Amino acid sequence: MSEPDPPIVLHALETCMTTPILSARNIEKSFGQMRAMQGANFDIHEGEVVALIGDNGAGKSTLTKILSGVLQPDSGEIYIDNTLVHFDSPLDARAHGIETVYQDLSLAVDLNAVQNLYLGREIASPGLMGRLGFLDKALMRRKAQESFARLGVRVPDMRAAVANFSGGQRQGIAVARALMWAKRVVFMDEPTAALGVAQTRNVLDLIRRVRDTGVSVVLISHSMPDVLAVSDRVTVLRHGRRVATYTTSTVTSDELVGAMTGALEREGAAA
């Protein structure tokens, strides 16, 4: 099924003439009989923060995984800079500068915070040792400490496995990891769900700073205030389809909620 988006009230058209750096067209994905993606579209332009919102089970995480190379869609296309691409693995997405904070965090809980931060991108020791696969643990620890401090992530013990960290502490590490490495697009699947007030504020600040360096951010969140505070545009998913896209400056929380719950569909735009 690759019919176009349903004719829903669009409070804003696409931010116009610039080509999106990442866009998805007619993505379909089923798990057994569950049709999680039913022809979803998605676009993000350079240096913008797009909030991706929707009800539980709307398909936000599934779309994120597809655009991060974790899942392969049943059908549909993904374009980067208008070029058709195929992501067979997360490595492919990463090669295009895409980083992701997964909703399940995807940390290796038996490793410590530093090892998680650098997982897959360790700093080798200088010289021969490095070529033999030895790692510069001291350097990585120092840099990690800097990064955590900058992000306001509190790590109770740099050498302890993250298995016993609190929910927020783990999430902080996952967020730090994605932001540290992102080149073009960061997907953040509910990055602040377990974070405290100060930490959440930090992450929102950071999202803005990242955006200002030209990296695009896709923020998935159930917190309308956060969405309104930080995003440039909002895309709403429902039953695996994009049902609306808004420019943040012209939309209200109630309108967003209406679009998510389908009140719009049933009752018109008078939510």
Added chain:
Amino acid sequence: MSEPDPPIVLHALETCMTTPILSARNIEKSFGQMRAMQGANFDIHEGEVVALIGDNGAGKSTLTKILSGVLQPDSGEIYIDNTLVHFDSPLDARAHGIETVYQDLSLAVDLNAVQNLYLGREIASPGLMGRLGFLDKALMRRKAQESFARLGVRVPDMRAAVANFSGGQRQGIAVARALMWAKRVVFMDEPTAALGVAQTRNVLDLIRRVRDTGVSVVLISHSMPDVLAVSDRVTVLRHGRRVATYTTSTVTSDELVGAMTGALEREGAAA
């Protein structure tokens, strides 16, 4: 260390003369060298909603686990109706009518939604079969369906293992389970962190309805709007200690944030 709470500005004294149904005194708990609870106190009265807030790692989940019988404190006392009690296991706490939504949800992911809802409290078949341990699956499924509907929890497939459910779907099941069985106190450790807007609203509604039937609710949340919307009082934890308690009607979001982050301590009450 069982010194009394530090002399912090208390915007409200205890709700006064009624005795708390559950109270904790001078709770200490260390994990190795990490002192997660450093003499925490906590009180909740009948039919009130107390929000328990604090920064990441402040000890909210640890306190919850101690008051649910999951963890045993190193020292300190727990009173129910002014009687000293000891919780050696979650069963002990449950025998006192205490239910909990854990931050990690504590679902058996290989079981389905109905089985999780009734886990530990299955409905036996009538008659001899029941005494042999057979279960009335049909009845449980019917009742579960009713409960989920009432709570607005969407379960994509009642017979599927919850392993592949979305984050919010799982959380909905965990919340439904605790609310369904609570008799006196429900602890809810970030119950809406993964929930959508509508589901969150539902849970907040439900907390109020539960409160109205005389059950007390302890709500742990990082969302100040939610806390302010639903709670009667707010208790703030910091570094494993209670640092303040407020009556919700007289406090602002900024004051709460100040108390959590310690701005109060350093800068006085002028947050």
Added chain:
Amino acid sequence: MTIDTASSKSTTKDQASMQHEVAPQKSVIRRLLDGPELMIFGSLIIIIAIFTVMAPTAFLSGINLRNMAIEASMMMILAVGMTYVIITSGIDLSVGAVLVFSSVASLIAMRATGSDAPWVPVLGLAVALASGAFWGLVNGLLIARARLTPLIVTLASMGIALGLARLMTGGVDLTGVPRSIVTSIGIGRIGGIPVIVLIACVFASVAGIALHMTRFGLYTYAVGSNEQGARRAGIKVDRHLISIYVFSGVCAGLAGYLTLTRFSSTTISGHAMDNLKAITAVVLGGASLFGGIGSMYGTAAGVFIPVVLASGLIIVGLPSFWQEVAVGIVLLAAVLLDQYRRRTRSS
């Protein structure tokens, strides 16, 4: 209060959308076809078909069918307990040794009576089951209460039980099994069906029903799926684990008693591989060593495959050494097929 009694107003909208998302309920048959056990049954049927075509008279002869059924029955009894253990994410390496210990203890007890009264075999059975239960209790206590790794605990109890069995026999197999049980159970038949097979069928059916339809079975899955979660839900996890290891021990005790009746002597050195065989059957049947997943009918299929292969390969005349090679290849083919089916179905 329970929310069952709370009235609801504000959620009608969500109910509507809930209906929208509920997948069509599947039929029981559809679910069985979807189950991970199916393909193992499929492999079993393919294997049987091949041997039937290659050597119809010999393979399907009454003698051979009966014997395969007996062989599978003996292994099934061990695998029944192992299924429970593996679903809790445990493992029980001691089953073979406990089998030997139970049969030795049982035979010594029967011989000690010096009588062949009809109650002697009953005593023997009681001793065998009690011995099995004892070792299961030891395992269970060390695993559930002392929180030791099942692998090490059951490895240790395996060594201890086997050593003690050998001490009790003085190192050579004992004889003197009452004739009555050899004829009535060991080689007995009812309506042409070996008694041992009937016993195993009843035993496995009861254990299967308990696993899939009762609270006990449900808790077994819950413990294997999320032990901490089960504990928090008020399940007495320790007690449950202990009873499961006791049950596994009892299974081994029963198998030990039946072994006595089959061979009319103890068979001390013949069971070193029983643990691995039982584990293989359970895993072939779709269970995961990480717990939470598995089924009794899967195990039944898993038990038959090696037995049918062993017999069929001899019948078609494959030389001895090639048989081992063939068994390995067929095992791989069976799980590959199973894996292929699961992938095409779910993504």
Added chain:
Amino acid sequence: MTIDTASSKSTTKDQASMQHEVAPQKSVIRRLLDGPELMIFGSLIIIIAIFTVMAPTAFLSGINLRNMAIEASMMMILAVGMTYVIITSGIDLSVGAVLVFSSVASLIAMRATGSDAPWVPVLGLAVALASGAFWGLVNGLLIARARLTPLIVTLASMGIALGLARLMTGGVDLTGVPRSIVTSIGIGRIGGIPVIVLIACVFASVAGIALHMTRFGLYTYAVGSNEQGARRAGIKVDRHLISIYVFSGVCAGLAGYLTLTRFSSTTISGHAMDNLKAITAVVLGGASLFGGIGSMYGTAAGVFIPVVLASGLIIVGLPSFWQEVAVGIVLLAAVLLDQYRRRTRSS
């Protein structure tokens, strides 16, 4: 961009409180003492002390120390590979069979040359290692690419490898191992230390350093800790798993070659329990079968305990069957002690 280059203003407050919560950094010694391996070392030392007191001259005789070291070395070589495998949450039941296969293949190759030129032993070693690598590759491909359960895959390859080894030998042990390697390796010593022990030490040290200090080792823990997470972090999980099973196979191949030099013949009947012994050593050493946890020095201690026990119990003259009982009891005592220490430490 990376946040390393982003400037920071608004977070000084949090930095302050972060300092507050950082636990004092522990010294290397403290961490070693805290490690789960310690108590197993402690148990080992206690066992050694007891035997030393009971039979000082015999137990500490050069002959006995040397032989225990050789015995442990042979097992260590298998356990080195098994440590990697278990940390990835896998299991390798095929090591004993691959050992036999490799030694048979190696010996047949050496005999086929009909020469005793100095390159013949080198050829033999190459054949042994290549055979091991081949079986490891088979295991690894089926586990990583076809996503089959390690237990079933390695059980199947165990049967196939053993069957083929027996086919190649015709079922009887082959002799004709070049004298030169028997004297230089099998019974050779350098500075009083058996050559086999030196080889095992170097081998285990290199593998231990690789596990604990290199990227390869780190990825091994990551894969075992959260396979999906490792994949998402860009680790080539499949390739990594394959190389680990290949490595385990190479370990078995090396052990097979050394076995030839020790016994100057193949030993096709003798390695049925090697898989369980290696797994036991690794788990005794603190590894978890659920992956993500384990260490090479833990494994080393785990290897020595059964070897020291077996030798010590014979030396103090315990009758054979009591030895089995005693080994079981000591194993339990060792893990109980370890468990006790961990509990008192962490809660």
Added chain:
Amino acid sequence: ASASDDISVSLVLGQRNSGFHEAIACGARAAAKELGVKVNIQAAPTYSASEQIPVLNAVMATSPSAIVLDPTSSTALIAPLMEAAANGAKIVAVDTTLDDPSVLSAVVGTDNESVGRETAKALAKALDGKSGKVAQINSIPGISTVDARIKGFEEEIKKYPNLTYIGNQFASEDIPKAQQAYVSLMSANPDLIGVVSQSNNPAIGVAGGIRSTETAESVVAIAVDADEAEIEALNEGLLDALVIQQPYEMGYVGFKQAVAAVKGEPVETPIGTGTVTATKANIADPDVAKYLYEGNCI
């Protein structure tokens, strides 16, 4: 020459749980008692060189005056035994010998190929000229003594043109597996008239198979050794003949030779102990009964 009470002799057996090895131990104990010599008996868990050598090594560390052992391999034990000899111990091999016997003070044993030939003869005798198929069911490949017996059987059976040998099935030490192998062979070859097992465990499995298929009348089964369970099967009519070695003699004589070697007295070697073929008819004869294996000596 030294006094008897300074002498300690260690017996290192190839396997636990076998009547054969128990009987060797009993013979050695009897000799030790007679001579007033200390004896230490140890056995490997299973019959293989890689299991026996660690046991031998540990025994060596106790510096016994002599070691009596049944070598599980004719090559693998040479090196450790040379080390033991260099350590001053006299070595006596029982049951079988080594490829290089120079390290041995004495050898007391059976020729295992001839044991195999005896099983073939016993089979032919019991079949009494009938023609049909015969097979072997044995434990595992790589056990040197059994391998020799299999070879002896296969050579001898060729002399009987009425018997068609259809090969050997290895069923491991697993008794049920041997039973299953028997039944499968039966099903595939209805004209199977004879089965031979060269050691005790497969023999017990075969007996179980004969019992459950009720083929005692139509099939002749021959086995080696005289464990209690085998004797019972013989009495039950499931097995038709047992080829019995003389392990008790091996242990007794071997031990005495070892003590003699230590004392510097003359040593007789090699000493062959023969075999006896027991049937249901003659098993009660004292001449045969005295060779039945006893246990509880390890």
